Amino acid sequence: MNILLLGSGGREHALAWKLAQSRAIAQDGGKLFACPGNPGIAAHAQCFDMDVTDHDLVLAFCEQEHIGLVVIGPEAPLVDGLADSLRAEGFAVFGPSKAAAQLEGSKGFTKDLCARANIPTAGYVRTTSLEQAKAALAGFTPPYVLKADGLAAGKGVVIADTLADAEAALADMFGGAFGEAGAEVVIEEFMKGEEASFFALTDGATILPFGTAQDHKRVGEGDTGPNTGGMGAYSPAPIITPEIRAEVFSRILTPTVQQLAADGTPYCGVLYAGLMLTDEGPKLVEYNCRFGDPECQVLMMRLEEDLAEYLLACATQALGSMERPRFAHDTALTVVMAAKGYPATPEKGGLIDLKDAEAEGAIVFHAGTVLDEEDGSLRANGGRVLNVTARAPTIAEAREKAYAAVDRIDFASGFCRRDIGWRELEREKA
Ligand code: ATP
Numbered sequence: 001m002n003i004l005l006l007g008s009g010g011r012e013h014a015l016a017w018k019l020a021q022s023r024a025i026a027q028d029g030g031k032l033f034a035c036p037g038n039p040g041i042a043a044h045a046q047c048f049d050m051d052v053t054d055h056d057l058v059l060a061f062c063e064q065e066h067i068g069l070v071v072i073g074p075e076a077p078l079v080d081g082l083a084d085s086l087r088a089e090g091f092a093v094f095g096p097s098k099a100a101a102q103l104e105g106s107k108g109f110t111k112d113l114c115a116r117a118n119i120p121t122a123g124y125v126r127t128t129s130l131e132q133a134k135a136a137l138a139g140f141t142p143p144y145v146l147k148a149d150g151l152a153a154g155k156g157v158v159i160a161d162t163l164a165d166a167e168a169a170l171a172d173m174f175g176g177a178f179g180e181a182g183a184e185v186v187i188e189e190f191m192k193g194e195e196a197s198f199f200a201l202t203d204g205a206t207i208l209p210f211g212t213a214q215d216h217k218r219v220g221e222g223d224t225g226p227n228t229g230g231m232g233a234y235s236p237a238p239i240i241t242p243e244i245r246a247e248v249f250s251r252i253l254t255p256t257v258q259q260l261a262a263d264g265t266p267y268c269g270v271l272y273a274g275l276m277l278t279d280e281g282p283k284l285v286e287y288n289c290r291f292g293d294p295e296c297q298v299l300m301m302r303l304e305e306d307l308a309e310y311l312l313a314c315a316t317q318a319l320g321s322m323e324r325p326r327f328a329h330d331t332a333l334t335v336v337m338a339a340k341g342y343p344a345t346p347e348k349g350g351l352i353d354l355k356d357a358e359a360e361g362a363i364v365f366h367a368g369t370v371l372d373e374e375d376g377s378l379r380a381n382g383g384r385v386l387n388v389t390a391r392a393p394t395i396a397e398a399r400e401k402a403y404a405a406v407d408r409i410d411f412a413s414g415f416c417r418r419d420i421g422w423r424e425l426e427r428e429k430a
Contacts, residue, residue: 001024001069003019003024003025003032003071005035005041005073006034006070006071006074010293010366010386011290011291011294011296011297012034012037013040013365014299014389015073015291016045018300019071019307022308022309023309024069025308030068031046032045032046033065033067034048035052035061036049038369038370039371040369052077053077055086058070058085059089062089068092069093069094069312069315070083070086070094071095072094072095074290075104075290077095079098079105079151082095083098092315093268094268094314094315095290096267096269096289100260100267100269101289103256103287103289104151104288104289105150107147107148107286110284113259113260119284120252120280120282121283122276122285123189126149126186127185127187128185133187137167140189142161142162143159143161143190144159144163145187145188146160146170146173146185146186147186147187148178150178150183156178159190170185191283191285192276194276196212197213197295199212199291200249200273201269201271201319202257202271203319204260204268205317205319206319207253207271210270210299211236211327212236213295213299214234214239214423214424216233219338219417221418221419222422227343228338228384229293231335231336231420232336233292233295233297234331234332235332237424239424244281244282252273252284253273268317270289271289272289272292272295274288293367294334294365294384297334297389298332298333298389299332301363301389301390302327302332302391303326304325305325305326310325330392330393330398331394332398333389333390333391333421334365334387334388334389334402335403337385337386337388337415338384338414338416339382339385342383346368346383347380348380349380351377351378351410351411351413352377352414353409353410354378354409355408355409356408357405360401361401362404363389366385366387367382367384367385367386368381368382368383368385369386388406388409388416389402395428396428
């Protein structure tokens with residue numbers, strides 16, 4: 001079977017690495033294509049470029065190359081309805097329809113769905129004007145949680161400590177700071193607790209758990225400084241105990257999938273539930289309709305199954321015939337190496353020499369890299385550049401292995417946090 005993978009980040013490198021080991025590719029003569037891919041992905045797939053907003057172009061490629069499965073990595077093409085266009089022509093697609101991708105594409109949509117299906121989450125109000133939003137603040141206590149409704153690349157959430165700050169942030173949001181995404185603002189109750197992520201695959205009817213993880217969103221050590229796309233992650237997240245897992249499954253994931261199916265918009269793909277583990281139990285912070293980046297990297301390091309088989313089963317509504325996927329008991333940990341200046345103004349073009357970073361079994365997933373057109377050298381080409389990932393029986397060993405690999409890499413204009421996994425390590429020591 002030929003597979004087309006869309007995307008270019010560390011998440012897609014991890015997916016390509018795992019898909020390349022699938023029977024369909026490794027044994028049965030199938031081909032893996034990646035669009036646009038990156039220099040790391042090129043080791044596992046045939047990379048090429050095409051405008052994925054042009055659905056006819058994607059369809060023509062799939063027909064020409066007899067693509068048996070399309071795996072859509074990032075959220076934008078999903079929210080743009082690419083999965084619908086491909087399915088309408090009979091292609092098997094891993095990723096939700098435009099309607100179901102509203103789960104990530106509109107925070108108001110998800111909050112309303114939670115309300116209808118009685119899913120534990122923060123109380124909220126949807127607002128569509130500055131006046132309405134300011135008036136609604138009276139119903140909340142600080143800190144105020146304000147969210148632009150649409151996709152804002154992780155930057156659309158403001159947590160304001162005072163009423164004055166909240167009003168100023170609302171003025172920015174309705175003033176166009178997030179473009180269309182801020183035409184509606186959701187105001188939420190603040191939830192207190194530790195955050196963790198839970199992943200599940202679903203074909204719209206069957207739901208299979210697909211691992212847990214925790215990430216580090218802030219750029220600075222000790223979880224300080226501005227928010228980023230994620231500076232590191234580890235899996236599993238032992239803070240998600242078997243009891244919490246069962247509760248998330250029955251009170252959050254199952255009603256979500258059932259409600260979407262009942263609404264006539266069944267969800268097919270990965271459900272990434274961002275959770276707040278509060279004193280009252282796990283509550284939903286948000287859904288993402290794709291694998292997390294860098295959480296995907298640690299999940300793929302632990303997955304002991306044929307990834308293509310699971311993704312195809314999702315895409316063809318055959319998940320009910322699959323066993324619950326097995327993950328290694330080991331911990332996987334990934335350290336993000338970013339370009340200096342990230343997240344505000346990452347330095348582009350920095351020279352990278354990976355040396356023998358993978359010698360001890362770590363894997364260096366490429367996120368934002370490019371090959372220099374003139375001399376073929378590897379260069380930084382984005383904020384987050386490399387994801388150095390290792391797996392070992394304990395988090396302490398996985399971390400040691402990952403940082404040993406980081407230290408072998410020459411990347412003078414890069415940096416990383418040195419404390420990935422600190423919360424879990426402290427818990428392990430206690
Ligand atoms: P991302 O894409 O970065 O995951 P997002 O823009 O989709 O983020 P959310 O995940 O909803 O937005 O919120 C971002 C962060 O804000 C959360 O990870 C959490 O730390 C914090 N947050 C969001 N909602 C709440 C809440 N109700 N109470 C407390 N903290 C919250």
